[in-house]
Amino acid sequence: xxxxxxxxxxxxxxxxxxxxxxxxxxxxxxxxxxxxxxxxxxxxxxxxxxxxxxxxxxxxxxxxxxxxxxxxxxxxxxxxxxxxxxxxxxxxxxxxxxxxxxxxxxxxxxxxxxxxxxxxxxxxxxxxxxxxxxxxxxxxxxxxxxxxxxxxxxxxxxxxxxxxxxxxxxxxxxxxxxxxxxxxxxxxxxxxxxxxxxxxxxxxxxxxxxxxxxxxxxxxxxxxxxxxxxxxxxxxxxxxxxxxxxxxxxxxxxxxxxxxxx
Amino acid sequence: xxxxxxxxxxxxxxxxxxxxxxxxxxxxxxxxxxxxxxxxxxxxxxxxxxxxxxxxxxxxxxxxxxxxxxxxxxxxxxxxxxxxxxxxxxxxxxxxxxxxxxxxxxxxxxxxxxxxxxxxxxxxxxxxxxxxxxxxxxxxxxxxxxxxxxxxxxxxxxxxxxxxxxxxxxxxxxxxxxxxxxxxxxxxxxxxxxxxxxxxxxxxxxxxxxxxxxxxxxxxxxxxxxxxxxxxxxxxxxxxxxxxxxxxxxxxxxxxxxxxxxxxxxxxxxxxxxxxxxxxxxxx
Numbered sequence: 438x439x440x441x442x443x444x445x446x447x448x449x450x451x452x453x454x455x456x457x458x459x460x461x462x463x464x465x466x467x468x469x470x471x472x473x474x475x476x477x478x479x480x481x482x483x484x485x486x487x488x489x490x491x492x493x494x495x496x497x498x499x500x501x502x503x504x505x506x507x508x509x510x511x512x513x514x515x516x517x518x519x520x521x522x523x524x525x526x527x528x529x530x531x532x533x534x535x536x537x538x539x540x541x542x543x544x545x546x547x548x549x550x551x552x553x554x555x556x557x558x559x560x561x562x563x564x565x566x567x568x569x570x571x572x573x574x575x576x577x578x579x580x581x582x583x584x585x586x587x588x589x590x591x592x593x594x595x596x597x598x599x600x601x602x603x604x605x606x607x608x609x610x611x612x613x614x615x616x617x618x619x620x621x622x623x624x625x626x627x628x629x630x631x632x633x634x635x636x637x638x639x640x641x642x643x644x645x646x647x648x649x650x651x652x653x654x655x656x657x658x659x660x661x662x663x664x665x666x667x668x669x670x671x672x673x674x675x676x677x678x679x680x681x682x683x684x685x686x687x688x689x690x691x692x693x694x695x696x697x698x699x
Numbered sequence: 700x701x702x703x704x705x706x707x708x709x710x711x712x713x714x715x716x717x718x719x720x721x722x723x724x725x726x727x728x729x730x731x732x733x734x735x736x737x738x739x740x741x742x743x744x745x746x747x748x749x750x751x752x753x754x755x756x757x758x759x760x761x762x763x764x765x766x767x768x769x770x771x772x773x774x775x776x777x778x779x780x781x782x783x784x785x786x787x788x789x790x791x792x793x794x795x796x797x798x799x800x801x802x803x804x805x806x807x808x809x810x811x812x813x814x815x816x817x818x819x820x821x822x823x824x825x826x827x828x829x830x831x832x833x834x835x836x837x838x839x840x841x842x843x844x845x846x847x848x849x850x851x852x853x854x855x856x857x858x859x860x861x862x863x864x865x866x867x868x869x870x871x872x873x874x875x876x877x878x879x880x881x882x883x884x885x886x887x888x889x890x891x892x893x894x895x896x897x898x899x900x901x902x903x904x905x906x907x908x909x910x911x912x913x914x915x916x917x918x919x920x921x922x923x924x925x926x927x928x929x930x931x932x933x934x935x936x937x938x939x940x941x942x943x944x945x946x947x948x949x950x951x952x953x954x955x956x957x958x959x960x961x962x963x964x965x966x967x968x969x970x971x972x973x974x975x976x977x978x979x980x981x982x983x
Binding site: 491519 | 888
């Protein structure tokens with residue numbers, strides 16, 4: 438019972454952008470996928486859900502609790518998305534439809550997969566809003582995304598991703614677009630909720646400091662290849678790969694600010 | 700209902716709404732009552748000046764111009780509504796084919812739209828009339844094709860933009876199906892544009908009907924129509940200039956009203972254009 442990515446390769450025609458990436462996420466486990474932008478981290482996550490952009494082709498194997506996902510039809514994958522594997526995206530400003538009220542979006546996976554009625558959706562929405570720490574949980578459901586702050590919108594996205602109790606959660610830099618102060622709060626909420634849900638987590642980031650707060654094990658990716666796979670404490674003390682060493686150096690530079698808490 | 704009450708507070712939108720309401724009432728009333736029989740001719744009453752009995756006067760064959768205009772509004776409403784429905788169907792189907800299919804189909808449709816848009820409504824109508832003779836159906840079909848293409852041209856890129864949006868990717872990651880994406884994401888996003896286009900399309904349909912009836916391709920000779928009335932009366936502009944004013948004025952006001960209604964609808968259907976609500980507190 439786990440989410441296994443085995444020798445995943447993603448190509449746009451002749452151009453290979455992800456080379457033979459392999460890892461495994463068990464329910465309750467927390468795996469970090471770290472690398473610079475353009476290293477193929479996001480594409481790897483999208484490939485798991487079968488949501489690669491037009492023209493991209495994935496090969497290898499992606500197994501969800503023993504079931505092969507590669508090559509399944511979009512309709513079959515739609516039953517899995519949100520229900521068994523959910524995803525939180527990076528940019529809260531664009532991840533919510535500006536024309537739909539928060540109430541329609543915060544419990545969307547639950548509405549789709551559990552066939553909730555209008556009243557049940559509202560009830561679930563209020564409960565979710567409270568759980569992710571949104572102010573005025575009933576009131577906020579009637580608002581539109583542009584009436585919320587970036588941090589509040591990301592809380593909505595996190596609530597939505599967890600609404601149908603997925604066994605696995607993919608988070609693609611969910612705090613990168615936020616202010617540093619907000620980032621820390623959202624990360625704490627996220628951490629607490631994922632721990633509480635018992636979901637397996639694949640957390641994508643470029644920031645070793647963020648990774649160290651969330652993940653137990655990490656895979657380092659560079660230019661589409663896995664260059665290191667190690668427990669997080671080891672990555673924080675003695676990274677083997679050149680990229681691992683550079684990420685550690687960068688994290689040290691930013692973490693040791695006057696009054697820093699790390 | 701909040702959208703409707705916002706439309707009532709929008710001056711241009713309110714004006715358009717009143718014009719459309721008056722037009723609908725006029726068309727409805729004319730079905731059961733007109734002050735005089737609009738097609739009854741009486742050579743003893745030719746060119747009467749406006750009076751209480753004949754508010755807009757009479758024409759060269761003694762028909763009551765006010766009754767003719769009331770009865771003519773039926774053709775206007777029929778053509779406007781028929782064209783809007785037809786153009787909406789043609790436009791959305793074309794746009795859907797041009798946005799949701801494989802790349803080569805999409806691009807072929809885009810080329811087709813660009814080619815069709817070069818054909819003037821009048822030319823399409825005259826081609827159809829040459830084949831099937833002039834009728835109101837020819838006007839409706841011609842307007843449906845030419846405005847449908849217009850709607851497709853405006854909405855196709857909009858659908859593409861919506862489909863490429865992060866929130867659609869996020870919704871797909873939530874397990875939404877293709878139908879759900881159309882219903883919850885694509886339609887609400889293109890509805891304001893389509894509504895505005897339809898309103899403007901109706902305005903142009905009214906003009907096209909008037910123009911085509913003026914040229915003799917539209918309403919049959921025994922059906923009162925504003926365009927036909929305009930063409931008949933303008934021959935006598937030297938005898939009774941005021942008579943030509945009435946059909947011209949109702950066409951102008953109707954077209955203006957529909958255009959302004961479109962503007963009003965555009966303004967009130969977009970929540971991001973409405974007054975910003977109170978800020979929702981802190982950053983987190």
